[in-house]
Amino acid sequence: MNALTPKHWLLVFVLASLTALGPLSIDMYLPAFQTIATDLNTPISHVQISLSCFLGGLAVGQLFWGPLSDTYGSKKPILISLCLFMVASYLCTAVDQIEYLWGLRFLQALGSSGGLVIARAIVNKRFSREQTLKIYSILALIGGIAPIVGPIVGNEILKHFHWHALFVAMLLFGLIGFSMTALFLKESDEESISTAPKSANFSVYLALFKNRQFLIYTIIGSLSFSSLMLYISNAPLLIMEEGGLSGDAFSLVFGLNSIGLMLGSFLTSTVLQKHLTPRRILFIATGIQLIASALLLVLLTQSFSIYAQLIALFFFVLPLGMLFPTATTLALRPFKAHSGTASALFGASQLAFTFLVSLVVNHLSNGSMLIMALALLSCALLSFCANVFAPKSA
CATH class of the missing domain: 1.20.1250.20 (MFS general substrate transporter like domains)
Known part of the structure; x- marks a missing residue:
């Protein structure tokens, strides 16, 4: 390396x-x-x-x-x-x-x-x-x-x-x-000027939509971002209103989960990438998320202690630190000459997915955290399945 x-x-x-x-x-x-x-x-x-x-x-x-x-x-x-x-x-x-x-x-x-x-x-x-x-x-x-x-x-x-x-x-x-x-x-630090005609840059979006590797890893990145936004928007309700914890306790929990996300990123940049391929890292991260989200749903259904629920939530957030950089790397890798356009569609897709997921969750929500847990489980399951069917050459 x-x-x-x-x-x-x-x-x-x-x-x-x-x-x-x-x-x-x-x-x-x-x-x-x-x-x-x-x-x-x-x-x-x-x-x-x-x-x-x-x-x-x-x-x-x-x-x-x-x-x-x-x-x-x-x-x-x-x-x-x-x-x-x-x-x-x-x-x-x-x-x-x-x-x-x-x-x-x-x-x-x-x-x-x-x-x-x-x-x-x-x-x-x-x-x-x-x-x-x-x-x-x-x-x-x-x-x-x-x-x-x-x-x-x-x-x-x-x-x-x-x-x-x-x-x-x-x-x-x-x-x-x-x-x-x-x-x-x-500017000399990068290959910043595209060799393609200036009028052709926006047409690159069509090529991006046709590229299987870009699509799959953009979907995984978008689902991961949607999960993060779902967690952030529902955390106050889960921790303070449903869990009965104080505002100070919420700040502590929110901070610990952020540290967990950072830990996932740190492990990816150090230990994991030395021994595993990016695709393997994604497989492990989506697997951990799938288990953690399923466990969170069970704990909520059975009305377990808020502390048990928070442990499951921590292990759902931690792999996001592994998913974000790895999905970005694999999605943009085939498009070095058009990195700006590829990065644009990748980032916009994350926000579009988040908007759609939020609409669905808000429509189905009845104030219960079970809807949030089901949404997190669905995102994790879709990410896991998408990675299974990703190109092996990525």
Whole structure:
């Protein structure tokens, strides 16, 4: 396996700052939902719409910035997207109506999606076949910190400042990403300019849909992301309302599960990739998830202790740290020349799957955690089956 040089690590640090921007922008303002609702004299459900607008912007933005990076290189699209993010963040500091927040959060996401999608593409273009899984695992490891750090930073800001200050902090994070990209990301560090005609980049999407390897591993990655979002959205209900634990206990459990996800990413980047193929890693990870989700469903059905349920939930979340980097590696591997476009469709598919899964779960939900557990089990089962039928040559 090719060792990473100091130059590689500097590039990874830049990419990490870009990929963390979106998750931080989501998690930092979650503690302020009630405050925003009160201040803007609107129901909290209307504040939640701003989160949906952000996720929508992430999906649309990735489809836009990915093909652009294949045509015009990586650096300029990233810098332009971060400028959009910073301008939208600044305008959020003056919001006095919820409708303005919806639109500006969409533009914020449109901006942050540039760094996210192009960072994945840079890894696929710049690093060797042996290095990509390690780098994606490192990025996933750093991404796992956001659910821990984001709410903590948001809470601390809210203790001393108005909720508008949260968007000042986001602007500063965007400025850090902009500065690091401008100073340290060199176009010569990657095969950034596509040799295909500029008019052909969007037509690459058709080739992606025809590629079995890309489709299967994009499905696995999308199901994994949907599982994570289902867990995040239902965790407060399961742990505090159903389980009867305190808010402090919820924060502890949420943090431990985030550490579990990071542990899965760490193991993938170190021990597992040295001894196992990426496809084998996926087989093990989906198998663990399948067992853990089945156990969680049984524990909920039989009304076992919340602590037993949390153990099963931990072992469902941990393999996500193995699934994210491995599925990304295998999905993008055949498309080095069009990494931006492939990364765009891969990322947008994750959000589209999550949206559809959420619609189905919300439609079927009757307030019982059994629906959530069945959804997690279904995602795990589909991921396991998809990996079984994946190309053996991947």
